[in-house]
Amino acid sequence: MAATSKKLNKRQLESKESKDSGKIVKRAKNISVDSGDEDSDDVLHGLSSEDELDDELDDASSNSDSDELDNESDQLDESDEDQEDAEDEEDAGTGNDADKKESNGVSQHAEQRKTLKERKLQRKSGETVQQIKSLWERLRVKNPPIPKPVREKLCNEIWELSNDCIEDLVLKHDASRIVQTLVKYSSKERREQITLALKDKIYVLATSSYGKYLLVKLLHYGSRKSRQIIIDQLHGNLRKLMRHREGAYVVEDLFVLYASQEQRNQMIREFWGSEYAVFRESHKELTLEEVCASSVEKRNIIARNLIGTITASVEKGSAGFQILHAAMREYVKIANxxxxxxxxxxxxxxxxxxxxxxxxxxxxxxxxxxxxxxxxxxxxxxxxxxxxxxxxxxxxxxxxxxxxxxxxxxxxxxxxxxxxxxxxxxxxxxxxxxxxxxxxxxxxxxxxxxxxxxxxxxxxxxxxxxxxxxxxxxxxxxxxxxxxxxxxxxxxxxHYKTILDENIGSQFVADLLVNDDVYEQLSESDQKLFAELVDTVAIYFKGDISEEDHPINKPFSARLLKSLIQNGRYNVKARKLEPLEKVQGLGIPFAEKFYEDIIDSSNLLDWINKPNSSFTIVALYEALHGTEEGEQFDHDLKKVIKKIETNDSNKGAQLLLKLMKH
The missing domain is CATH 1.25.10.10 (Leucine-rich Repeat Variant)
Structure with missing residues (x-):
């Protein structure tokens, strides 16, 4: 019974090894497909590297051995006592079996590596690709940085080897990344040479899981001439590419990042229909409205073409693409x-x-x-x-x-x-x-x-x-x-502290409070909330203004206080202050309360002698001077008038003295 169990376990073990190996290979492929950009070298190189893939296979094999041995131990414990001796003998040989399995696993992996290398060498330009890869491994090193002369020498060597077989490289995962690196570090002239060499493969690259990343690199690092070559090669195929899972991303990058405004317009006209793609020069200056106004039939054809491309793209998950939004904008212009x-x-x-x-x-x-x-x-x-x-x-x-x-x-x-x-x-x-x-x-x-x-x-x-x-x-x-x-x-x-600490926040509070529309829409209870906020703003300015972090030392704070004291909005066109009619608690009431609670006679001179705060005193003077509410303010002002510092940097103090003389 135990012997039969061990045979079953051995078959399960081998089956599990095979499954785990398949999963790891599949993971390696998925990582390679999802990460096409050469800059993501660590991820891309990941499990696609033969040595690391072998390590993963070894780990999986080791785990499988351990799991199966645990299962055997459990089964032995549950056996009948009469068979203990026989089971002990078989159990004694378990270690030897595990060693044999491990040895077999290592030899299998070595054989797999050998077979994989032989297959790669048998491919077209196989030996050349292997030579290029060894050079590329040196070229793509980022830390420590490679000296420029060394990098140029490596680029030259790679180009010499890949020049004749570049079309075979660009559609393969790892080889495509070699060309990406070459594009990144090569000169302008060589980039143009690479573009010309791949001219007839541009559409194929755009629809390739690996080639699309190379095409984006050519757009990014290429010259205006190279980009024009790519655009010309893709011309007439944009609608088809927008329906393609890979091609849609290339078209989007081309439209958003690299095309000129004229090229963008042409790309969008291609969505109108094949007529506007084939005869692009004759329709170059036409607008959509002009075309649709000339013929109802043309309008219907264009609308049908646009909605067809848009629908297919949305269903494929491309609703966030800017080029598709541009096509949608054309459609909504003419849609009934x-x-x-x-x-x-x-x-x-x-x-x-x-x-x-x-x-x-x-x-x-x-x-x-x-x-x-x-x-x-x-x-x-x-x-x-x-x-x-x-x-x-x-x-x-x-x-x-x-x-x-x-x-x-x-x-x-x-x-x-x-x-x-x-x-x-x-x-x-x-x-x-x-x-x-x-x-x-x-x-x-x-x-x-x-x-x-x-x-x-x-x-x-x-x-x-x-x-x-x-x-x-x-x-x-x-x-x-x-x-x-x-x-x-x-x-x-x-949150007044956070808001008033910012220029646009202080400005917002002024627009909120100095506003008849806001006050008119408030209920009586909400008007109390309004008054509470006015008091909060006033108290915010309490304290010693000689301290650097006092809010009045921010230039925008004086503008807020001035708005609340004046109780009006300045009309730029009419060049005059338009007083509010409905807001309560601002103007003279606010000025009086602000002077009594925040400034008073003890620090009035300090407010006048500081450039930022002096304009607040000017606003108080304009609001309170000569009024019953402002008697105390006028009295205190006369006491300190001779101590006011009239230096050139304090325009507010100069203006105050000028107003007091009149």
Whole structure:
């Protein structure tokens, strides 16, 4: 019984060794395929190296022996007592069997190595490839760096050997990496020679699991002439490549990183159809709108070609590609209402992948503007999962503003985006792009923050939404402001130190408080929150201003205090201050309280004699001088007037003395 068990275990052991060996080889292949870039040398070399692969096989074999011996021991313990003697004899020979198996495993591995080397040498240019590999191993060493003369000598030797067989090298995993390294370290002239040598293989490289990395290297290190050769060779095949798993990445890199604007336009025209690829020179100056206006039939053909390529690419997982976004932008320009609805349905699950490129953001904003209420609900559901990344992205912020401007269901928008905005409010307020949607809620499309180009773009989306949105533009914004304002006030009050420590954060607080629209949308309880924030800002400036870290020593702090004391917004066009009508607690009340609680007579002179803080005293003088609330301030000011330092660096003190004389 035990002998039979041992025979079974031996067969199981051999079977397990075979399976483990197969798994390791498969792992080696997967690692090699997934990591094509020459710069990832450690990973790429990994298990594809014969010696390391053999080590893995040895480990697997050793583990298999150990597991099977453990199983045998368990079976022996469970045997009948009557067979103990026979089993002891067999057990005594177990060690010898294990040694024999290990010896057999080593010899098998040696035989495998020998066979593998013989096969490689039998391949076309096999011996030459082996010579090239030995040189490449020296060339690719990064630490310590190889001297330039040595590197050039190695490059020359590799090129001499590979010149005649380069087409055989580029489509193989390890050999392709040799050519990548050669491209990286060679001169401009040799790179052009390599490109010319591979001219007829460009399309094959673009669709190869290994060759695509070499093609990207040629684009990256190549000259303008080399890039033009590659673009010309791929011309006419872009639509086919976009549907290819490997080729799509090459086309994307070519479009985003290496093509000129003229070449980009030509690449996009190729998506219109084969006519525009074949006769590219005759259609060079045409725009999509001009072509579609000339013929309904042409419009239908172009729309069909575009949506066909887009659909195939999206289904293959390429929805985030910028060149595809450019093709989508062409499609939405000419799509009718039915086609737009179908397009929204196609992109709904991948909608968030559009917003990180300028072309994709334009597509996303257009679809939001043209979508109906049900479609917008689905798009909002997709976007809310990526809310913070969306808002902080340069192009995503525009998409979010478009959503705020056009969606009538302000309750849905508030519920979807309030929680993530509340959680990340401090970082959004001080983020260059993240603050823009919040500033839109506070001020609308104010020219202070939205330049002419951006305003025109956003107003274009507003016009697109006229047939799908029912509420007036300002009404939507005020409804959203009513829902977001209390949350913003609470968040600023909680994180005021972080926010006021930044220039754009201090500016945001001024826009939040010196704002009739905000105050008007607040309930009575929220108005108390508003007053609490005003007090918080004032107390923030309490302390000894001679200390370097006092907030008044930051130049932007004086501008914040000046805004709160003046209680108005400066109209640049009219060149005058426009006082607020609805906000309570700013202006004279704030100036009086700020002087009593923060400055008073004990440190008034210090505030005047420091360049940054002196302008705050000027603002206090303009607000309080001659008023009943300002009697104490005027009295204290007269006491220190003779001690004021009027040096050239303190413009605020000079202006104060000038005002007092009048």
């Amino acid at each position: 209402d039915k086609e737009t609805s179908e397009f929204i349905e196609l992109l709904e699950e991948n909608f968030a992948e559009l917003v990180h490129t300028p072309e994709g953001a334009e597509v996303a904003s257009t679809l939001i503007a043209k979508a109906n209420a049900k479609e917008r609900k689905g798009l909002i559901k997709t976007l809310k999962e990526h809310a913070i990344k969306l808002i902080q992205n340069e192009h995503g912020a525009v998409v979010f503003i478009t959503l705020l401007m056009t969606v009538d269901d302000t309750v849905l928008v508030s519920k979807a985006f309030s929680p993530p905005i509340k959680e990340h409010l401090p970082e959004l307020i001080v983020d260059k792009f993240g603050r823009r949607p919040l500033l839109f809620l506070l001020l609308g499309l104010d020219g202070k923050y939205f330049g002419p180009n951006m305003k025109n773009e956003l107003q274009r989306y507003i016009k697109m939404s006229e047939t799908t949105s029912k509420k007036p533009f300002d009404q939507r914004r005020l409804e959203l402001l009513k829902r977001f304002a209390p949350m913003i006030l609470s968040g600023v009050n909680e």
